[in-house]
Amino acid sequence: MEDVKLLGTKESIFTQRIMWALKLKGICYEFIEQDFSSRSSPLLVKLNPVYNKVPVIVHDGKSLAESLVILEYIEETWPFINPLFPVDPFERASGRFWARFVDGKFYEAAKKAFFSSGETKAEGVESVVEGLHLLEGQIIGKKFFGGEKIGYLDIIIGWIAYWFQYIEEIGEFKAMDSTKYPFLHAWINNFIQLPIIQQSLPTPDVVKAVFRGFKDAAALAGAN
Numbered sequence: 001m002e003d004v005k006l007l008g009t010k011e012s013i014f015t016q017r018i019m020w021a022l023k024l025k026g027i028c029y030e031f032i033e034q035d036f037s038s039r040s041s042p043l044l045v046k047l048n049p050v051y052n053k054v055p056v057i058v059h060d061g062k063s064l065a066e067s068l069v070i071l072e073y074i075e076e077t078w079p080f081i082n083p084l085f086p087v088d089p090f091e092r093a094s095g096r097f098w099a100r101f102v103d104g105k106f107y108e109a110a111k112k113a114f115f116s117s118g119e120t121k122a123e124g125v126e127s128v129v130e131g132l133h134l135l136e137g138q139i140i141g142k143k144f145f146g147g148e149k150i151g152y153l154d155i156i157i158g159w160i161a162y163w164f165q166y167i168e169e170i171g172e173f174k175a176m177d178s179t180k181y182p183f184l185h186a187w188i189n190n191f192i193q194l195p196i197i198q199q200s201l202p203t204p205d206v207v208k209a210v211f212r213g214f215k216d217a218a219a220l221a222g223a224n
Contacts, residue, residue, distance in 0.1 A: 004029035005058040007044055009036040011202050011210045013159035014067040015055040019200050020155050021074050025081045036210065068099060071152060084152040095145075098138060099156040106131040110164070114171035114211075115218050121173065128175040135160075136181040143190055154191060161188040162201055170211040 006022070006029050008015030022029050034041055034054050047056045048065040056065045059077070064070050075084050085092050109131055112124030135157065139145055145153035168174055178185035191197060 003060050007032045007056040008054040009034050011036050013163050017067045017155050018055045018070050023196050025078050095153045102157050113173050114167055125173050132181055136184045139183045139187050161191045166207045
C-alpha cells in the first residue's frame with residue numbers, strides 16, 4: 001500500500017490534473033480538501049511554504065508542489081502503470097514544450113481576456129484565438145493528444161475541455177468555435193466523456209461561482 005496524500009481543491013484545474021493522473025495510474029490516495037478562498041491552512045503553509053498553493057502531493061512523508069512537477073514525479077514513480085508519457089524521446093520533449101505553452105502563454109492570454117476590458121481585452125482574446133489555432137494543429141488526426149488514449153498533454157490541456165467555457169461566459173468573451181477548431185472540439189467531447197474525468201469534475205454552478213469571485217476580487221482591487 002502506498003502512502004499518498006493530495007492537498008487540493010476540486011475547483012482547481014491544477015488539483016484536478018493530479019487527481020486524474022493518480023486515478024489513471026490506479027494509485028489510491030487520501031484527498032485533503034483545502035479552502036479555495038484561503039491560503040492560510042497551517043498544513044498547506046508547512047508543506048508548500050514557498051507558494052502556499054495547491055496542489056501538494058505527499059508520498060511516504062515527502063511533499064512536492066506544482067502540478068507539472070508532480071505529474072512528472074507520478075510518472076517516474078509508477079512508470080509501468082498506464083504510462084502517461086510517450087516512449088519516444090522527441091514526443092516526450094514535445095509534450096513538455098506544449099505543456100509549458102499552455103501553462104504559460106495560453107494561460108496568461110486567457111487571464112488577460114478574462115480580467116481586462118476594451119483594447120487590452122481584445123488583445124487577450126486575439127492571443128487566445130492564436131493559441132487555440134496552434135493546439136488545433138497538434139490534435140489533427142488524433143483522438144487524444146496522447147494518441148489513442150489519454151496521456152500527459154491531455155491532462156495538462158484538460159482544463160480547456162471544461163473550465164474554459166465558463167471562463168468565456170464569466171469573462172464575457174468568445175474564442176472557442178467548433179467550426180474553426182473541429183478537431184479540438186472533437187477532442188473536448190472525447191475527453192469529457194471519459195468516466196475517470198467526469199467523476200471528479202465540479203458542477204458548473206461551482207465553477208462559475210469561483211470565476212465570479214475572481215472577477216469581483218479583481219474589480220475590488222482595481223477600485224482600491
